[in-house]
Amino acid sequence: MALAGAELGWVALWLLVSSAHSELLSAAFEVAYGAHLLPLIAGAAVSAPLVRSGDRRGWVHLLTVVAAADFASLVLGLCVAVWVPGWLWRSAVLLALCAWLAVAAWSVIFVRRISASRTALPSRPVDAVVVLGCGLVGRWPGPMLCRRLDRAIQLSSPDVPVVVSGGQGADELTSEGQAMADYLHSTHGEHLRRHHNQVLVEDRATNTRENLRHSLEILREHGLAIREVAVVTSDFHVQRTEMTTDVVAGLDRENGGNVRFSVFGAYTPPVARPAAHVREFVAYVLWTLRGLKS
Structure with a gap:
């Protein structure tokens, strides 16, 4: 069309x-x-x-x-x-x-x-890293999701938990969260053990807002004091994710919380980059215009 x-x-x-x-x-x-x-x-x-x-x-x-x-x-x-x-x-x-x-x-x-x-890095120490899920290949993260997980390891400091967030789609064999956890333990297990980074699995979310909300719930259920949270997604998705974090942080403040999010991008595989950038730019423009109207 x-x-x-x-x-x-x-x-x-x-x-x-x-x-x-x-x-x-x-x-x-x-x-x-x-x-x-x-x-x-x-x-x-x-x-x-x-x-x-x-x-x-x-x-x-x-x-x-x-x-x-x-x-x-x-x-x-x-x-x-x-x-x-x-x-x-x-x-x-x-x-x-x-x-x-x-x-x-x-x-x-x-x-x-x-x-x-x-290439951005946190300006303040973070209390947790949340990785947003995307498509799987069988029971394993696809190339785009692997890049997000590798970027999360780059951003994680000692003793900082990593939340892998994503539910199971109708055409997926397992939840994105579980596949992401398996990847981290398999590929970055030594780093996780050496830096005492706990991997927490969130496997219910179906969109970015649920990714953030459910991840905060899991972190607090584990008794963790959460103030600064780094969110990792693909580079093209950063700006719309920042819009969503503003909404979730506002709702959290209304419920007595004080979380602050910072969003970081991971490289998109070159083969997927042109289409991803085009689609996301159009979506970002539409979101921005919708926000200006509201």
Whole structure:
């Protein structure tokens, strides 16, 4: 649908340029439309490895990136259409160009924050580390989740518990929490023993808010005084997670708590990065706009 929407945008621009009855503008638009195929081909090329990897959503990821490239390439058509005679049409095209530039600037800021989250470290000592779950491969964490768990080990200090949080999906053989715990004990067992890091399993959560709420409950059930909590997720998911931590921390204060969250990103495997960044940017924009309305 998104891809069709972008192509409809090109059709609308073509109709606008055609109405000017200018051979020069028509020729320029044909060049722009031909050039717009280059980012589409590039998007398909960078996403093709995910299709070959056997991921069930591989084609969806590929089409997501191609659709994003198609929308981005509309700027080429807009740059031609802005020369169509008539102040009304020019004003509309200029407004569309401004909107395109605003989204482009927003996406640059989004990507820069993603990059910063991968190497950020806690500014204050943390009392616990919570790792958010995501997809499994059989009974084992997938590549993206393994990166999150490795990042959690990097952030964990001696005697700091690590909560692995995630329920069992309808198509999963075990809970994400249990698979994450198995990975940590198998891959980082020596580190956990040497630093006395207890691994606590939360296996009921179905979304980020439940991840945080249930993890706090488990930590407090173990008699742990929790003030500073580091939350680990994938880099592209950091900004939406921060929105959720603000909500959960507010609810915790209403119930007499005083928890503070800080969110840290883990590298996303390169093969999954383009589609993940596109989807999350769109979701982040929608969440932000919804928040501004409320």
